[in-house]
Amino acid sequence: MSPLTPAPVLARVRAAYARIEAVDRPEIWIGLRPQSDLEDEARGLGTRLAAGEFLPLAGRLLAVKGNIDVGGLPTTAGCPSYAYDPAADAPVVARLRAAGALVIGTTNLDQFATGLVGTRSPYGAVRNAHAPDRVSGGSSSGSAVAVALGIADLALGTDTAGSGRVPAAFNGIVGLKPTRGLVPTEGVVPACASLDCVTVFARTLPEAQEALALMASPVAAPHPVPARTPGPWRIAVPPTGQLGELDPGWAQAYEAAAARLRAAGAELRPLDLTPFTEAAAMLYEGAFVAERYTAVGPFVDSGPPDLDPTVAGIVTAARDIPAHRVFADQDRLARLRTTAMEALGDADALLLPTAAGHPTLAEVAADPLGTNARLGRFTNSTNLFGLCAVAAPAGEVAGLPFGVMLVGPAHTDERLARIAALLTPPVRLAVAGAHLTGEPLNPQLLSLGARLIRTTTTAPVYRLYALATTPPKPGLVRTDEGGAAIETELWELPAEGLGALAASLPYPMTLGRLDLSDGTTAPGFLCEPYAVQGSKDITEHGSWRTYRHGSTRRLSP
Template sequence: MPPEILTLDSLRAAYAGGLTPRALAEEVIRRREAWPDPAVFIAPTPAEALIAEAEALVARAPEPNSLPLWGMPFAVKDNIDATPLPTTAACPAFAYLPEADAAAVAKLRAAGALMIGKTNLDQFATGLNGTRSPYGAPRCVFDADYVSGGSSSGSAVAVAAGICAFALGTDTAGSGRVPAMFNNIVGVKPTPGLVSNAGLVPACRSIDVITVFAPTVGDAVEVRRLMEGYDLADPFSRPARPAGIPPAPRIGVLAGAEREFFGDAEKEALYDAAIARAEALGATIVPFDYAPFRAAAALLYDGPFVAERLAAVEDFLATNAADFDPTVRAIIEGARDRTAVEAFRGRYALESYIQAVQPVWDAVDMLMLPTSPTTATVAAMLADPVGENSKFGRYTNFANLMGLAAIAVPGGFGPSGLPAGVTLVGPAFTDDALAPFAAAMHHAAASGLGRDRAAPVPPPPAPFVPGGWITLAVVGAHLSGMPLNTELTAPGGVLVGAATTAPGYRLYALAGTVPPKPGLAHAPGFEGPGIAVELWALPPAAFGAFVAAIPAPLGIGKVLLADGSAVPGFLCEGHALDGAEEITGFGGWRAYRAARG
């Protein structure tokens, strides 16, 4: 029997132990029907159809775990096409039967995942709270008086309740992050354009992203990787350009007047606890000015960008205005008087804010923000649907406008019994680079998985290195934390881990180099202890550019490691070692520099 909260690893172990996809489908159906909140799903996959899909999977791929997502149950937010179920965007009059799966859904099904149903949402993905749907308001899994968060409300609850292993949401203003916090799960929001939006009913077409909810960072990132890829069918799709983040990052945190929690002292205390955890994990904490980010965020609803929501449904609104949720309708109709001139001025303002925050990105590697500064009861939300909702987006609305990547992780519980969380935000295409620290933060918070607060949070997974990348051994100024390390992290380099050379290498401090650098030399027959190195992986093009820029007398050759393998690594021309100080006895450049003070 699968565990209370479904993870990819737990299900793989269960399948290896004899669980069948049919038995899993039957258990999912039981959990789906037993869950006391009927508003989670708009259209569950019928029981007989889900069982048939499970059996068809076994016929296609008989060996357990023979596909990346073999037998993994997932749910889909109902503004994303998933055949044969209708797509409603939480508006029954809008419903249509899609001819094909959305591009992201098709990739997941091809990988062996089982689609268990379409989940509820704030209508037309307009809202961060989950109450704007004629199909009801999904509730927080910890207290049914509280909102689940939105707009991807049903998807987050389905994962946190243990009904499925992961679920797809969407995110324009924070809809893939806020529900993750409110239900103690992970929300991965890709860089805009990394995952195809083909088959998505848009809210704001130019900045929408399809997101992943899962119990752990590792699971959510694995699913995201399977979905991503450049797609000509989506005009806003973008080829990935991986960017890196140092293992011990500089993290920007809120300070001064920009620390706004709307009187929620519990959430503020949990944010401070997250900052302390980040510092304990080796991060350097850097207070920064959030004001220009907040100004950019205001453009999404208070500026002309709201007109993009009207563009998405203008024809339907013209004939079916009465079928809209009143709050959603008021927001979208608020764009009718916006002009093209205002739209261009809004774009100019956004670009000016992007320029204004560049000094922040020069000073930090990522931001760590409260995913939401507070929460609200369903009653309070219904009494003030715009005011309460706007609080949730204070630290989320800017991210897609600025083209950034983000991962929301749980951050613990307060005396109220409700969860908090933080979101790590990085520059475009730092999606993989954010993941290790995000996973470490979740593990350190020890806040459980979804509604199971006692579930152990797995430790951060091993670094992910895409196929075809080239491993490089670095020995000196390119080590993590050293002056030239950004030459590896900037193009998306991944720290694979520490290693030691085989015996037979000597290390020297080169004279007159700026910044100071060592020279590693192969000395066959020398029985030294080996020299400490780091192994980094780079995309082939980045590796080529890196090697081309290395100044003499250094170069790249094959370096033998203590485990018997050989990788490209830094070596020094022999003539440069004449008269150089030998520092082999220190065992490595870092130890030598520490000894020198």
């Protein structure tokens, strides 16, 4: 079978819709496209690939926040009576589609992107991917949960006050908030137009970076990256006491993240967080909230019945803010920014918890404004100060994801991602074919910083086939009967390296869980079962290397 077949993409589409049914989370979606439409597009991708077109995102499934235009689906911004039918995709959507991504649907959000909780929507509160009694984080709630649950590979959100970062932290995924202007915001219903950013969610950092690079405007590329003197990464870390009240265990998890950076060679230095938190409070408590009235105020004033009362109250209250307060707050913000940038100095990044805690749905219902304000303590100042940020997983606390945020000067997006990669502990990878020591693709592992842990075997539930590929590689397939133990090497590599491998896997290879002989499991390379039809069964050799060297070792099933 040709590697330019749409079969793997069709399989991915079908798996996503099966996953949608299995998780039973209808509140994720505002507009879900029919499966048949995506299957037709998957077949079209095969034709484009066969014609030699370069499609780096071929078959990746994309979820799009409901305030970003998707051709063929209404844009609601979380308010059915506001809905309109866009004439075309927003540029960010069009660019990802042009790279081969398939849009699966539009996702739920805090209405008019006003909130960090994910509950302010007539389409329902979006529950957390890991703990349904807790919030998913907003306003890009549906997008983050669609990725965390394995339905979408990538998702678009927006971020004015932290909406592209808080949901990432609460759901254990990556969120990139780029430098403003790097990614176009045309075709996006504004929240605060002078601050809004389109953001991207993914399960791994390399996947998020790839999508961000494809969305970026060429005109934004020439901006110079702020110069830095040689030396280790310099990370500003405020004293834990300045972080305010955190959920139990979160201060320790934050300190552990800082320790991981130090262990990776970074230089940690203290920073006074006061100007950052003072500026954060200004986003909703000051005059800047008036821009939300500029965006949708007249519509809210018309009193449609499907307005979220908390959102309506915020927007309506902003109508009467006097103009002189805007100028006074602009002057104060400029002074705070100067102080904050002096405190940051030549540091490459500021490390912070992404949020101060993870509330339950009940806690948000009891105090919607106070709970939301607590969630924006560390994120609200980023866009006000013109900075970029990466939200990354940093372990668990009490069985739930804990995330941190790296914030840096404008146009240091790539630098922040490189630092964020140091936070993720290494992962294991089981290989049984062309990535084995001495085989043609082993240098690919080594280039990603992988190291060999040990040689072992799988559990006796697999069969091995010789595929007609270049370079030669085997296909490992799990079977219900007649399986055998297959020689396997267990490697350790950075998590971003595993993401890069997963993103570059050619047909018919997939990344799944391998059962090992000692009873443990590890991510490993498998093969689509239908791809081995007509291939030579080499299970009796017990090893790809044994087969390659021409000897036979018969194994008991």
